[in-house]
Amino acid sequence: MADAIELVNVQKQYKVNNHLTHALKDVNLTIPKGQFIGILGENGSGKTTLARLFNGLILPTKGNVYVDGMDTFDKRFIKKIRSRVGMIFQNPENQIISSIVEEELAFGPQNLNLPIEEIDKRVDKALNIMGLTALRFHATNLLSGGQKQRLAIASILTMKPQYLILDEPTSMLDQSGRYELINYLKKLNKQHNITIVLITHNIKDILSADRLIVLKKGAVVLDSTPWKIFSSPENLEISGLNPPDMVKLVNGLNKRGYKLKDEILTTEQMVEFICRQLN
Amino acid sequence: MNGLKIGQYVRGNSFLHKLDPRTKLLGCFVMIITSLLKNNTSALYINVVLLLLCILLCGIKFKQFVKMVRPIRYMLLLTFIFQSIFISGEKLIDLWVISVSREGLHIGIVTIARIFVLYFCSILLTRTTTPAQLTAAIEALLFPMVRIGIPINKFATLINVSLRFIPVIIEEAETITCAQKARGAPFNSKSLIKKFKAIFSVLIPVLASSLQRAADIAIAMESRCYTGEINHNRIKGLSFGKSDIIALGLISTSIVIVLV
Incomplete structure (x- = not known):
């Protein structure tokens, strides 16, 4: 039971204009600790609904969600669940509550009623991890988009989460901000052993993920590694995804008789592969 | 801005x-x-x-x-x-x-x-x-009113959040004003009625987006364990x-x- 987020036969229905719509149909998922997971899906495929089920912001119509064995239906656990499962939203502006960076970070632990010395320690650490120490006393409305999104993550880190759910965090950032944020997420996953669940539109964000989940019309249609999903034509057909350019290149080369055995998804991996061949 | x-x-x-x-x-x-x-x-x-x-x-x-x-x-x-x-x-x-x-x-x-x-x-x-200090001070000074059923702690959070979003909403109003000007809203018209209507064309979108924003913030606060309880540690942090x-x-x- 423990040490994972588990969705058991989860269904979620919404009533829109007296008309029932199924946002999620019978989803069974296990998110074990330590993984970097990407969730892909078109608009209206149920990604956001799925994200909000993870920390009990919404409750399933049928089925149960367990966080480390705690049922999200049980109101006694709700603070524990929410401090373990941190949530980052799309718009960085609308999740920053305080005017000063330092106070923003203290908001979560304050709600957990922690003593001030402990809050101070956690704020120091989170600022350090997210590279915001220099901005500690800065006004939050003067930060850039990327900095705001990093601040949002830092202020979740002060609650010492085990899981971090990010709902399209890069969609309002520019290229460099997006690249930087993904690198920070990788660092959190590798160095601090925080499970990352990254929901996104952009396949570039999740090429190095351990596991990819593809949602379509409220159901999980694929659950595999990025390479397996992007390199097999059947999987691409099922998911309706467009493979990254590098995968197209590798597939083309393989068709022409060059046998590339490696799983190459990004330019960096390709460069590494070629260098190895030359030696 | x-x-x-x-x-x-x-x-x-x-x-x-x-x-x-x-x-x-x-x-x-x-x-x-x-x-x-x-x-x-x-x-x-x-x-x-x-x-x-x-x-x-x-x-x-x-x-x-x-x-x-x-x-x-x-x-x-x-x-x-x-x-x-x-x-x-x-x-x-x-x-x-x-x-x-x-x-x-x-x-x-x-x-x-x-x-x-x-x-x-x-x-x-x-x-x-800082807004958080101000919030703590309001909470501490008006604390007795909690006994008669006035939720001072919620009121204090309200002030804190509004202070944070004043610049954001001003900025948004400026963007919408520009957008409406680009569509030909008569902000510089000499007729008062036309001017009044032009102001409404900014006011209503700002209001609508503020409501949407409020819903987003509520979800963000909730997912960071905000429950509206009184925070005693925050008040204790003040020193005289x-x-x-x-x-x-x-x-x-x-x-x-x-x-x-």
């Missing part, structure tokens, strides 16, 4: 920054009340002197001070002129139909001093106190020191003067 706005917290190390936020809040409250009381101008003038002292202590240079007064310069000037012209009494200057009376001049000066006190009390308070006693002593003199 990236400049420093009036009412924004400025980090510093001055006497005022170090004061307990409760002292500052109480001080502002007392100053404003004593300044607005009728027929007692000595307290008002003492408050003005105290405030000028605070501005000095805060390390605000003369140039900055002038910049702060700029937005209200016309208000000050017009109230002074109107008060001094329209209040009848012993005539000092008599030019054709315009006459300035001694009483008018006096009331004009008093009004300016009052506006000055109101304006600078709030500016100094928000300049030297020697300088607070001095400051309260100074302020209480102005009360004494009013009462005597």
